[in-house]
Amino acid sequence: MSRSRTDRFVQWSLGGLAVLSGGLVLLIVVFLLLGAWPTIQSGLLSHLLTDETWRPGSDRDPQFGLLPMLAASFLVTALSIGIAAPFGVAGAVFDRFYLPPGFRRWNHRLLELLAGVPSVVFGFWGLTVLVPAINRLHPPGQSLLAASLVLSLMILPTVALTSQAALRAVPESETLAAAGLGLGRARTIFSIALPAAKSGIGGGILLAVARAIGETMAVVMVCGNIAEFPSSLFDPVRPVTSTIALEMGYASADHKALLYTAGLILVLAVAALVGWLAFRGSKNVPASG
Amino acid sequence: MIWPINLVKKRFLLLSLLSLALTHCGGDKGKTPTQITLTGSSTVAPLAADAAKRYETSHPEVRIDVQSGGSSRGIADTRSGLADLGMASRALKPDENDLTAHRIAMDGVCVIVHRDNPVAGFDKQQLIDIYTGKIENWKALGGPDREIVVANKAEGRATLEVFLDYTGLDSADIQADVVVGENQQAIKTVAGNPAAIGYVSIGAAVSEAEVGTPIKPVSCDGVPPTTEAVANGEFPITRPLQIITKDDPSPAAQAFLDYLKSAEIDDLVESHLYVPISH
Numbered sequence: 001m002s003r004s005r006t007d008r009f010v011q012w013s014l015g016g017l018a019v020l021s022g023g024l025v026l027l028i029v030v031f032l033l034l035g036a037w038p039t040i041q042s043g044l045l046s047h048l049l050t051d052e053t054w055r056p057g058s059d060r061d062p063q064f065g066l067l068p069m070l071a072a073s074f075l076v077t078a079l080s081i082g083i084a085a086p087f088g089v090a091g092a093v094f095d096r097f098y099l100p101p102g103f104r105r106w107n108h109r110l111l112e113l114l115a116g117v118p119s120v121v122f123g124f125w126g127l128t129v130l131v132p133a134i135n136r137l138h139p140p141g142q143s144l145l146a147a148s149l150v151l152s153l154m155i156l157p158t159v160a161l162t163s164q165a166a167l168r169a170v171p172e173s174e175t176l177a178a179a180g181l182g183l184g185r186a187r188t189i190f191s192i193a194l195p196a197a198k199s200g201i202g203g204g205i206l207l208a209v210a211r212a213i214g215e216t217m218a219v220v221m222v223c224g225n226i227a228e229f230p231s232s233l234f235d236p237v238r239p240v241t242s243t244i245a246l247e248m249g250y251a252s253a254d255h256k257a258l259l260y261t262a263g264l265i266l267v268l269a270v271a272a273l274v275g276w277l278a279f280r281g282s283k284n285v286p287a288s289g
Numbered sequence: 290m291i292w293p294i295n296l297v298k299k300r301f302l303l304l305s306l307l308s309l310a311l312t313h314c315g316g317d318k319g320k321t322p323t324q325i326t327l328t329g330s331s332t333v334a335p336l337a338a339d340a341a342k343r344y345e346t347s348h349p350e351v352r353i354d355v356q357s358g359g360s361s362r363g364i365a366d367t368r369s370g371l372a373d374l375g376m377a378s379r380a381l382k383p384d385e386n387d388l389t390a391h392r393i394a395m396d397g398v399c400v401i402v403h404r405d406n407p408v409a410g411f412d413k414q415q416l417i418d419i420y421t422g423k424i425e426n427w428k429a430l431g432g433p434d435r436e437i438v439v440a441n442k443a444e445g446r447a448t449l450e451v452f453l454d455y456t457g458l459d460s461a462d463i464q465a466d467v468v469v470g471e472n473q474q475a476i477k478t479v480a481g482n483p484a485a486i487g488y489v490s491i492g493a494a495v496s497e498a499e500v501g502t503p504i505k506p507v508s509c510d511g512v513p514p515t516t517e518a519v520a521n522g523e524f525p526i527t528r529p530l531q532i533i534t535k536d537d538p539s540p541a542a543q544a545f546l547d548y549l550k551s552a553e554i555d556d557l558v559e560s561h562l563y564v565p566i567s568h
Contacts, residue, residue, distance in 0.1 A: 057444035061461040127474075132481040139484055140438040140466040221477075225443065225468035236467055246470045250359035250445030 032267060035260030044254070048261065054227035054243065056255045064258055066265065068227050072237035073266065075144060075230065076219065077212040080151035085205055087152075088159030092201075093189055095160075096167040108164070115157035123218035126150040131222055138234040142224030145233040150218050155208035162207065166200025167193055206277050213270055216241040240266045322352045323541040329363015329376030330447055331471070332396060332490055333530045336561050337376055340554045344545060351541055360447040364388065367533045373542040375533035378447040379454075387535070393549045394530040395564040397491040398451050399514035401476065401504045403483040408432045410508035413525070417456050419486060422464035427484065440478050440487035441465035447528070448472070452488055455526045479504050488526075491519060492562030520564040530563060 039045055044064060051065030095107050126146055135141030170193050178188040194201075224236020225246060240262050248259050327337055334357035341353035360377040364385055367375030381390050400411055408430050411419070418424040419437060428434045441463055442449035453460060467485070469475045472493040479485045480503050491514050494506040506514040510525045518524040532546055548554070555565040 055444070055461055057449075058459055058461040060459040063461075124477075127477050128481055131478075135438070135482050135484070139436050139482070141482055142467045142478070220470065221474060224466065226465065238468070246443040246468070247445050249357075250361050250443070252361050252365040255445070 029264070029267060032260055032264040036257055036264045038254060038257035039261040042254070044258065045261070048258075048265075052228075054238070056247075056251075056258060065227070066240070066262055068229050069238050069240045069243055069262070070265070070269065071229055072144070072223070072227075073213055073239040073241070073269075076147045076151060076223070076237065076239055077209060079144070079148035080155060080212050081205060081209055083148065083152035084156045084159050084208060088156050088204075088208075089163050089201060091160050092163035092167055093194070095164055096193070097185055097189055108161075111157045111160050114153070115161065117154075119154060119215060119218040122150050122154055123221035126218060126222035134234070140224060140236060142222055142236050143234045144223070144230045144237045147219050147223035147237065147239070148233075150222050151212050151215060154215060154218060155212050158208045158211060159201075159204050162204025163197070163201045166197035166204065169200060170196045202277075206274065209277075210270060210274065213266070213273075214241060216245045220245050322350055324352050324354065325374065325539075325542050325545055326354045326356070326372045327363075327374045327376055327532075328356045328358055328366045328372040329533070330360040330378040330530070331357040332378035332447065333363075333376035333393075333532075336394065336530070336554075336557060336563065337532075337549070339557045339561075340549055341545075343554075343557070344548055348544075351545070353545065359445055360450075361445055364533055367535050370535070373538060374546060377531045377533050379450050379528050380531075381533070389534050390529070390531040391534065391546060391550055392529045392531050392566055393554070394558045394561075394566060395519055396528055396530055397514060397516075397519040397524045397564075398448055398455075398488055398526040398528065399491045399494055399506045399524075400486060400488045400509060401479050401494050401506050402486050403479055404498075404503040404505045405483050406432060406505065408507065410511065410513075412510050413456060416509075417458060420456065420458065420463050420465070435484045438466045438482055438485040439464065440467045440469050440475055440485055442475070442488070443468050443470050446470070448488065448490065451526060451528045476502060476504055491516065491524075496562055516559075516562055516564050 039048075047064040048066040051063040053063045053065050053068060055061070055063040091107075095104055099107060126149075130149060131141040131146050133141075134143060134146050174192055174196065175188055178192045183191070219239060220242040223238060223242060225238045225242055226236040227238040227243070228235075230237050244259050244263055247255070251259055327334075327341075334355055338355040341355055345351060345353060355376075356372075357376075360379055363372065363375030363377050364381075366372035367388060375388075377390065378396065381388060400416065402408060406427070408427065411430075415424065415430065420439060420441070422439075424430065424437065426434060426436055442452070444460065449460070467478055469478055469487065472489040475487040475489045476493065476497050479487045480497075491506065494504065494514065495516075498504055498506055508514060512518050512523050512525065514524065519527050532549055534542075534546065537543075538546065550566075552565070558565045
């Protein structure tokens, strides 16, 4: 009797907490919708897609174009993943198959340390070291390239650590069997270990994508914040999150509603991306898995 | 991860103590203190916070809460009644005449370049030409053959509005290479880029240059950027640091406002490198 009461208590409290944490996401979306409502109502929404740039404070020619910023968010994320993923996965493979066990722990510690560095420190480093260096190559320095490099450093540990875990989870019987069949180490890595760890590595990259899209503090310091489509790696860009961080504290009325709308669209874009990747992921996993 | 049981207990104990302390905080005060809330300009906020600290020691029955978030927020919050007093680092606009502004100090906005840049100053027309993209190379101003990197402030910042007022430009005219948020970000951007130009509060620029940051506050229309030049009205880009009120503020808020307007905070104003108003 008392045991079933305990069970019920645990069930209900766990259930309540689970519903609460899931419901929070919905609450955030509702909150964003409420904030964005004036934009939707006043018909400014179409401006978000048709205007060329972002200049909500101008008296003469206000512009509310969101597309250059969405493009910037997408480009910065894609580039930083493009840089971090090869490094992270290659590092994990090296860690699993080549690195002597004594060093493995150190490698792990260092990556965890890198993951623990606060983003504002990356931003500060980017602004005082990386940006002047890029500026010498091609002014102004604050650029798509700077933002992507700083971001890739920040997401590298996510990719590397999850890839390491995925590779470690590959059953040793399989790699030993490969060795028993006389396969070389390279062959074992590319034909046995990586395919088996694929979904784990993919999950890590997905986490990194989510972090890259949402990262703000470091990016806002090094990206230059010019809301136009970049034509080269050295052009400044302005991701959606930067705009919100730069202007939210200073915005009022319509401007504020526009920022809420930008946030809402970003959340929906991330949700769509995650949903699409998850859908693709579930298709790729073999039926037996 | 599995925690050893006594560690779990310890954590639990810590948590309970914390929550106890928190509840205690709420009910501790015998009588509720009078609360005054100030929101607005991040330029005024540090000064107001220092003044509030000093005011609270002599008026223990008053609690003053200072939150920064930009002049526009200060004005909006004062209008809606969210804040007792608003802080603004610019003059009120014509559509804000339902509010009253009380000047507590003056500040100047000056142009900064990198320390290695030989250019010593600009006049208004040169600034307009640089910020609208008509002058693109330092060579045209007697500097090295380098493309100018124009740093502008983000929308909604009072510093941007003061700069636009001075140059007579609209934000749509400005062709910037970099958009920055806070004064510090503008300073770091110029410090890291020998070809950059930006503008910040004189107080921030002068104190950063003094501690060795490689930036150079330059003269404007021939007037060097000093607090003296702001004080005697010679410096061309100045702005009032103001407290904003709506109708009749509460007696407690009025008393603090009178304190802010008095000569008693002049030393604080000077320590922030702003210029006290004459009393």
